[in-house]
Each structure stands twice: as C-alpha cells, then as structure tokens.
Amino acid sequence: MEEVTMEPKQKAALDEFIDDLDILNALADKHRQRIIILLGSRLKQGMTVGDLTTQLDISQPAVSHHLKILRSVNIVDSTRNGLENTYRLTLDDTLERLERIVKLIRGSNA
Numbered sequence: 001m002e003e004v005t006m007e008p009k010q011k012a013a014l015d016e017f018i019d020d021l022d023i024l025n026a027l028a029d030k031h032r033q034r035i036i037i038l039l040g041s042r043l044k045q046g047m048t049v050g051d052l053t054t055q056l057d058i059s060q061p062a063v064s065h066h067l068k069i070l071r072s073v074n075i076v077d078s079t080r081n082g083l084e085n086t087y088r089l090t091l092d093d094t095l096e097r098l099e100r101i102v103k104l105i106r107g108s109n110a
Helices: 008-019 021-027 030-040 049-055 060-072 092-108
Strands: 076-081 084-089
Touching (some): 008 021, 008 092, 021 060, 021 092, 030 076, 060 076
Antiparallel strands (some): 076 084
C-alpha cells in the first residue's frame, strides 16, 4: 500500500481531529444528540435525569450513562440540588474545539 505524504497544514488538521475524537465520538450517538437538544431547550433551568428519562425512550441508568460521557468531554455540567443533579449544556469549549478542526481542515486545502 502506498503511503500518502501530507503537507504540514494537513498534518496539523489531522492531529487536531485525532485530539478531539472524544468529542466527536460523544456527539455520534443519537441518544446523546437528543439529550443535547433537550438540554438546549432548557438552557437556564437545566434538567434532571428524571426529566430527561421522561422525555427519552431509554432507561434512567442509560440516561445517566450518556450524561457521564457528555460530562467527560465537557459538553454538559451539573449542579447538586438536594438529592438530584441538574444538568446544563456547557458547549462553548466544545464549539471552539470543533471550529478549530473546521478551520484547520479548510486551511489544509488552501
């Protein structure tokens, strides 16, 4: 198999893409996409696991699992309210990282 030689801009774009695979993988799941959309509809007040479970057709443990993945890549954050956590979107860093990937990909083709 012939090895493809990359220009420095292309290598930088690939490296950034690889560095952010955790975010891309987190965004790839349809349940996590729905959680992001639901949390986006309640940006200020957030939602509990119970709130999300009633809106989604998946179990409470599954919702908790997806939230854990989204928290691990800083897409959501939570605050403790008594016995429950309230989850909110924290997309600023994620969007900046995705924008950086797009800019590098576009710049590698220039």
